[in-house]
């Protein structure tokens with residue numbers, strides 16, 4: 001899959017700009033605060049409907065305008081597709097896929113696959129369980145349409161049940177909870193099953209990458225932590241019935257505490273390096289290496305499912321990796337369309353054998369530059 005053209009209208013600091021990407025490496029360079037990350041953000045929005053930086057679409061509208069448009073042309077399985085995301089203050093936000101309007105932005109999920117590696121990706125290694133849940137959810141939503149449906153239903157149920165549990169003293173919803181619990185087990189069990197499968201697969205790819213990056217010196221392992229222990233071949237029914245049991249057993253406790261205690265909304269996954277928790281014991285460099293291998297693992301996983309390589313977005317991360325890891329990333333991803341932001345154009349001079357296109361970004365104006373390498 002490749003991104004061909006992106007048009008931005010009143011998006012962030014862009015008035016009206018079009019950018020034509022190359023199939024290899026695209027380097028967006030320029031000083032700080034010129035609009036480089038804004039371009040990656042627009043690309044990511046056209047793949048997921050979501051910004052990686054804000055939940056408020058208003059932030060995306062260029063100051064003093066009343067709406068924005070992001071129009072993207074991409075080649076998927078040999079065919080050109082257009083995806084537009086629009087937000088007009090009076091009309092709200094919507095998407096169009098090949099000219100057909102979709103009211104729900106989440107409808108665009110899965111059309112395009114993009115993997116975003118930014119300094120924030122490190123939070124998946126270092127941060128709280130919520131960051132890891134979000135990571136795995138976005139990832140699964142891009143690759144599995146059913147998952148998004150299960151997740152939405154589950155989240156609504158948990159939200160309603162939480163309200164009910166808080167009101168339990170008034171005994172308003174007491175009888176409803178067991179009914180909800182049945183549905184929670186059904187959706188929650190499915191979510192846990194898909195998360196387990198995805199984490200197992202990512203783990204296998206990641207192990208391979210870590211070995212390769214570190215010359216067999218280090219070994220990673222990633223394990224899924226959920227409401228029950230499970231065997232590697234556990235199926236959906238297993239997760240559903242285990243959650244159902246937990247919820248029945250724990251009902252009084254949940255009522256007493258007034259919170260939803262059991263279910264995949266409390267999940268986490270642990271990343272180990274050399275059998276030690278990467279959150280607690282890894283050096284910064286090791287954490288970056290893990291993040292890098294996680295991103296590459298994602299890439300292989302998506303390719304395996306979709307039969308096509310996703311587009312890789314790298315925001316400011318090259319400077320965070322040492323020379324050998326930068327080379328590993330760029331050499332290893334020879335045939336992946338990659339869009340990189342950097343303040344330092346010069347550090348890419350030695351990549352002669354790759355198809356490179358450069359764009360200079362200054363105050364929301366994009367100019368492309370013919371590479372003389």
Ligand SMILES: Nc1ncnc2c1ncn2[C@@H]1O[C@H](COP(=O)(O)OP(=O)(O)OP(=O)(O)O)[C@@H](O)[C@H]1O
Nearest residue numbers: 012013032033034035036037038059060061062063
């Ligand atoms: N809604 C908006 N309207 C107008 N300008 C905006 C809006 N949102 C952000 N900006 C501007 O966009 C610029 C930041 O863009 P961006 O984050 O893409 O910078 P960058 O080139 O990636 O910089 P850095 O190298 O520091 O990461 C800032 O100047 C900011 O004021």
Ligand SMILES: [Mg+2]
Nearest residue numbers: 036037316341
């Ligand atoms: Mg930036």
